[in-house]
Amino acid sequence: MLAPKEFRLKMRETLNKNLTLSHPLFNHIMNENKPNLDLLKFTSLQGYQLTKFFLEYIENLFFYCPIQKHKIHLLHNMYEEQTGFLSKTKNHVYLMQDFIKAIGISDEERESATALKNTQELIDYRLNACRNPELYHIGAAAVMVASEGQNLEKIGEEARHNILGKTYNLKDEDLYFFSVHQKEDVGHVKQGLSLLVDYCTNVKLQEEAIEAIDHTCKLFYQMYQGIYEYYGLDKLDSNSQIKVAENA
Structure with missing residues (x-):
């Protein structure tokens, strides 16, 4: 069994090695010289499918949490998700809706959107774990570390919301969903790492928590891959690489 410090470090390393913003999809979305608004809209609507369930994840992790000090942290997290009071904004689903509206998507289009297969797989994996108290450590690892950790990623030295703002001429208030979560x-x-250190008291629990972080990050990557392939960008990029090679 890993010592607490080693276990925490191993979980952090697992998160950091799975950089989903490295997916080539973002080369197309965040290209300041060639914005692709339609692609941004479609990707955002897939992201919204995730956002709609996030409060339920936290509610279940709070309900089943057996450790009082971590239960309090989860209560604060849940309160912020529901009200936006701590960040002085609003309900986090509403923040995402504000961003979606700012990029030109109507309420009707937003609510009629559905998850692609890979997106649904990510949703279901986290829901199933969070709803089952026997999989508590997997749910906590998937949501509190792997999922919340997605918002800490940068492209180079810049956060994604800064690049989106410049590329698509968006105001700061349009991007609060991203800037609030990054902070x-x-x-x-x-908090997620600390909870797992306290909860995972044997080798099996530790190994399963680490695997859940790795698997969740890979599911995020596969969600982006699903969008990438849906738009035919895999073929476009492949053809571009062939032409470059032929001209070399």
């Missing part, structure tokens, strides 16, 4: 999720990931 708050630093603490949420730390």
Whole structure:
């Protein structure tokens, strides 16, 4: 069994090695010289499918949490998700809706959107774990570390919301969903790591928590791959690489 410090470090390393913003999809979305608004809209609607369930994940993790000090942290997290009071904004689903509206998607289009297969797989994996108290450590690892950790990633030295703002001429208030999470999720990931250190009291629990972090990050990557293939960008990029090779 890993010592607490080693276990925490192993979980953090597992998160950091799975950089989903490295997916080539983001080369197309965040290209300041060639914005692709339609692709941004479609990707955002897939992201919204995830956002709609996030409060339920936290509610279940709070309900089943057996450790009082971590239960309090989860209560604060849940309160912020529902009200936005701590960040002085609003309900986090509403923040995502504000961003979606700012990029030109109507309420009707937003609510009629459905999850692609890979997106649904990510949703179901986290829901199933969070709803089952026997899989508590897997749910906590998937949500509090792997999922909240997604918002800490940067492209180079810039956060994704800064690049989106410049590329698509968006105002700061349009991007609060991203900027709020980038600040708050630093603490949420730390809380998740601490909870898992206290909860995982044997080798099996530790190994399963680490695997859940790795698997969840890979599911995020596969969600982006699903969008990438849906738009035919895999073929486009492949053809571009062939042409470059032929001209070399």
